[in-house]
Amino acid sequence: MNNIEIRRRILEKLYNAEQKKPDNIIPSDKLCQELGISNEDIGSNIKYLHQKHFIEAHQLATRHYSALLNITHDGIDIIEDENEFNRKFPIKITNIQNSNGVVIDSNNVRVDINQSINIQNSFNKLYEECEAKDGSEEIISRIKAIENEIGKDTVNTDKIKESTNWLNRNASWTIFPIIQIILNLYGLTLPR
Known part of the structure; x- marks a missing residue:
């Protein structure tokens, strides 16, 4: 530490x-x-x-x-x-692994995900909601692309923008939960 x-x-x-x-x-x-x-x-x-x-x-x-x-x-x-x-006093998150959820390892920093948002459950809930929608395979594919990208050491924001833009046009209901996940992952909040 x-x-x-x-x-x-x-x-x-x-x-x-x-x-x-x-x-x-x-x-x-x-x-x-x-x-x-x-x-x-x-x-x-x-x-x-x-x-x-x-x-x-x-x-x-x-x-x-x-x-x-x-x-x-x-x-x-x-x-x-x-x-x-x-x-x-930033928390340095060094490893995020994805497999239908997110596991965070931040060099022995105890990140209390429950304090703000449970990232794994948030992505899983999105996937569950997708299954009942038309075009669910493409929606899930775009969400997984975002989930995978935010888990990398070097994030390619263009890939996130591409998937987010597609989701905004075709499954806009997914945008707010994704924004919440990303903001909470980086310790940010939406202005009121």
């Missing part, structure tokens, strides 16, 4: 603790245990987040690095601004 991933997870843990019980203070040792990382790995990241005013860290006088941690108002603001949080 790299430093950005560690910082992201620290903020998420402290935010969740704050939401459950305001002014909740978490010992860094407990955080290390919950995140499965060492005191050495967490120390520099706590310092970074503290200097950026995202967390408060009250160091304890012990032989090894240990602190009491809680999230600040700035930390809460960054978590609640999903676009800014994902910009400052």
Whole structure:
């Protein structure tokens, strides 16, 4: 896990603790245990987040690095601004495999798909809806082309545009679910 991933997870843990019980203070040792990382790995990241005013860290006088941690108002603001949080602390998704669904491997980053959208179920639901439509083979073929393309290390946007344009003309009901899948895959949201 790299430093950005560690910082992201620290903020998420402290935010969740704050939401459950305001002014909740978490010992860094407990955080290390919950995140499965060492005191050495967490120390520099706590310092970074503290200097950026995202967390408060009250160091304890012990032989090894240990602190009491809680999230600040700035930390809460960054978590609640999903676009800014994902910009400052991006998740790097390195492998997406498709076989009538999507499996995500992001170098030990725990991506909670259920938090926003379950990508596998979304594609599967689209395929099920297609089966009842005329021309379902071509519709499924175009959706699979999009699903396969977004799973590649280097995405060919022209291929996605080609399939999306065809679907827009011939099966427009598929466009909104596909847009939702792509936006959520990259941590983006539609403007309101």
